Amino acid sequence: MTDEIRIEPIREDHVEGFREALDIVARERKYLIFLEAPPIEASLAYVRDNIAGGHPHMVAVADGRVVAWCDIRRAARDAQAHCGTLGMGIIPGYRDRGLGRRLIAAVLDASRAAGLRRIELNAHADNLRAIALYEKVGFEHEGIARHAVKIDGHYIDSVKMALLFD
Numbered sequence: 435m436t437d438e439i440r441i442e443p444i445r446e447d448h449v450e451g452f453r454e455a456l457d458i459v460a461r462e463r464k465y466l467i468f469l470e471a472p473p474i475e476a477s478l479a480y481v482r483d484n485i486a487g488g489h490p491h492m493v494a495v496a497d498g499r500v501v502a503w504c505d506i507r508r509a510a511r512d513a514q515a516h517c518g519t520l521g522m523g524i525i526p527g528y529r530d531r532g533l534g535r536r537l538i539a540a541v542l543d544a545s546r547a548a549g550l551r552r553i554e555l556n557a558h559a560d561n562l563r564a565i566a567l568y569e570k571v572g573f574e575h576e577g578i579a580r581h582a583v584k585i586d587g588h589y590i591d592s593v594k595m596a597l598l599f600d
């Protein structure tokens with residue numbers, strides 16, 4: 435199945451599909467700090483900035499539809515320019531088949547090639563599948579931000595993880 439799913443660096447013609455995938459995952463209210471996608475203009479500006487700035491951002495495309503994304507934003511400040519923050523998501527129906535592993539591996543390779551040396555991320559503490567994936571590709575736990583997220587009245591701790599390239 436995943437053989438039919440192509441992983442591609444994001445292009446402007448992916449923006450609508452990227453936003454749609456983000457919106458679907460955000461509206462599940464379980465995994466992201468977005469609860470809906472930003473407006474299309476903001477999504478387009480974000481993608482254009484990633485492309486222009488060389489921030490690694492890839493999408494997975496199945497039958498012409500964007501079904502997943504992964505991006506790593508390089509930090510803006512000079513002394514943190516070796517650091518990037520990772521975000522990703524896969525829409526329901528395409529999870530638990532190894533796509534997450536393929537996608538994150540591709541984006542991590544691109545970030546290393548772009549000169550990044552530290553990749554960091556936050557995951558909701560109850561998102562065991564995501565945490566397992568990040569551990570498998572080499573991320574280590576760096577701490578817990580207690581009650582950092584609140585969704586539908588419930589506080590969730592945020593797990594802070596990072597990967598250092600040699």
Ligand SMILES: CC(C)(COP(=O)(O)OP(=O)(O)OC[C@H]1O[C@@H](n2cnc3c(N)ncnc32)[C@H](O)[C@@H]1OP(=O)(O)O)[C@@H](O)C(=O)NCCC(=O)NCCS
Nearest residue numbers: 465523524529530531532533534535557562563564566567
């Ligand atoms: C989290 C997510 C990216 C993982 O991608 P995926 O394609 O579903 O996961 P994979 O099939 O690549 O599995 C990753 C690994 O974790 C393992 N795993 C999955 N769930 C697990 C669990 N609950 N406990 C332990 N290991 C688990 C898998 O067995 C697999 O290991 P393997 O490669 O050795 O077989 C995807 O499920 C997703 O987008 N979920 C919703 C949005 C989300 O959580 N985004 C991340 C926010 S931080």
